[in-house]
Amino acid sequence: xxxxxxxxxxxxxxxxxFKLFSKYNIDTLQAIVVNYxxxxxSGVIAYSEPINVISISKENWFYGAIVLGIVFISVFNLxxxxxxxxxxSVAAVATKMSLxxxxxFGIVVYHESTGIIKITGIIIALxxxxxxxxxxxNGIPLxxxxxxxxxxxxxxxxxxxxxxxxxxxxxxxxxxxxxxxATIFGFAAIVGIITVISKTITGTFKIAFxxxxxxxxxxxxxxxxxxxxxxxxxxxxMDSSTVFTINxxxxxxxxxxxxILFFREKLIFKNWIGIILAIISIILVTFSI
Numbered sequence: 001x002x003x004x005x006x007x008x009x010x011x012x013x014x015x016x017x018f019k020l021f022s023k024y025n026i027d028t029l030q031a032i033v034v035n036y037x038x039x040x041x042s043g044v045i046a047y048s049e050p051i052n053v054i055s056i057s058k059e060n061w062f063y064g065a066i067v068l069g070i071v072f073i074s075v076f077n078l079x080x081x082x083x084x085x086x087x088x089s090v091a092a093v094a095t096k097m098s099l100x101x102x103x104x105f106g107i108v109v110y111h112e113s114t115g116i117i118k119i120t121g122i123i124i125a126l127x128x129x130x131x132x133x134x135x136x137x138n139g140i141p142l143x144x145x146x147x148x149x150x151x152x153x154x155x156x157x158x159x160x161x162x163x164x165x166x167x168x169x170x171x172x173x174x175x176x177x178x179x180x181x182a183t184i185f186g187f188a189a190i191v192g193i194i195t196v197i198s199k200t201i202t203g204t205f206k207i208a209f210x211x212x213x214x215x216x217x218x219x220x221x222x223x224x225x226x227x228x229x230x231x232x233x234x235x236x237x238m239d240s241s242t243v244f245t246i247n248x249x250x251x252x253x254x255x256x257x258x259x260i261l262f263f264r265e266k267l268i269f270k271n272w273i274g275i276i277l278a279i280i281s282i283i284l285v286t287f288s289i
Contacts, residue, residue, distance in 0.1 A: 007225055013225075019083055039185035042185075043178045117288040121281045125249045128276075184226070249281055256271070
């Protein structure tokens with residue numbers, strides 16, 4: 001459970017840092033690119049063996065890591081945009097509602113347990129996510145334009161969680177977790193660097209020192225959010241559907257409370273009901289282990 005708790009804390013820090021980006025006028029793209037460079041370096045430092053690029057490129061998980069790196073930076077940008085436009089808790093909700101995708105994958109593909117207590121907890125978790133996400137629209141109609149970013153975050157986050165579970169189950173050795181994570185972040189960084197270079201050449205990009213600092217601050221918790229999640233998925237006492245449910249709903253709870261405490265985000269009655277149901281769902285899923 002310690003790895004799960006640490007993953008929750010690291011992921012919550014990501015949302016808080018994203019929220020601070022808008023306050024300090026941080027360029028999201030610059031910070032995210034630096035963040036992935038730092039996250040990749042963190043994985044390399046954590047790897048206990050010498051780095052052999054040729055050997056790594058021959059690993060069975062290598063091409064999956066490339067695809068994940070591209071998806072990572074795309075979803076990360078969408079998370080930042082959603083946080084800044086819709087609020088901290090809404091971004092967390094869009095990300096955490098995606099838990100339904102890896103849960104279905106785990107139950108269907110790996111035949112994970114589906115006891116009545118666990119299923120009840122998962123259903124309550126999804127209801128909690130919906131209620132916590134209910135926000136006053138302030139007169140803004142629910143158009144496709146307003147919904148597109150949270151929807152893309154939902155789908156992308158679900159793909160990431162499912163892919164991580166698949167790769168770590170079939171291809172990633174325990175000692176390779178740091179270098180596997182570093183490879184994902186490394187390719188995300190490469191995509192970002194190419195984007196930055198193209199924008200610089202066209203004259204639409206100007207690097208600022210504060211954006212580099214913001215990226216460094218973001219990179220460390222980003223690396224550990226994935227590292228600790230993979231470690232939690234490897235725990236024998238919990239299957240992936242349990243891990244993803246507890247992890248995602250806990251991040252939702254902590255992120256929402258952080259929004260209230262640090263950014264004075266307002267909750268309506270439905271949100272509080274959602275928070276109560278979220279706590280109940282975590283208890284039910286935990287006791288179903």
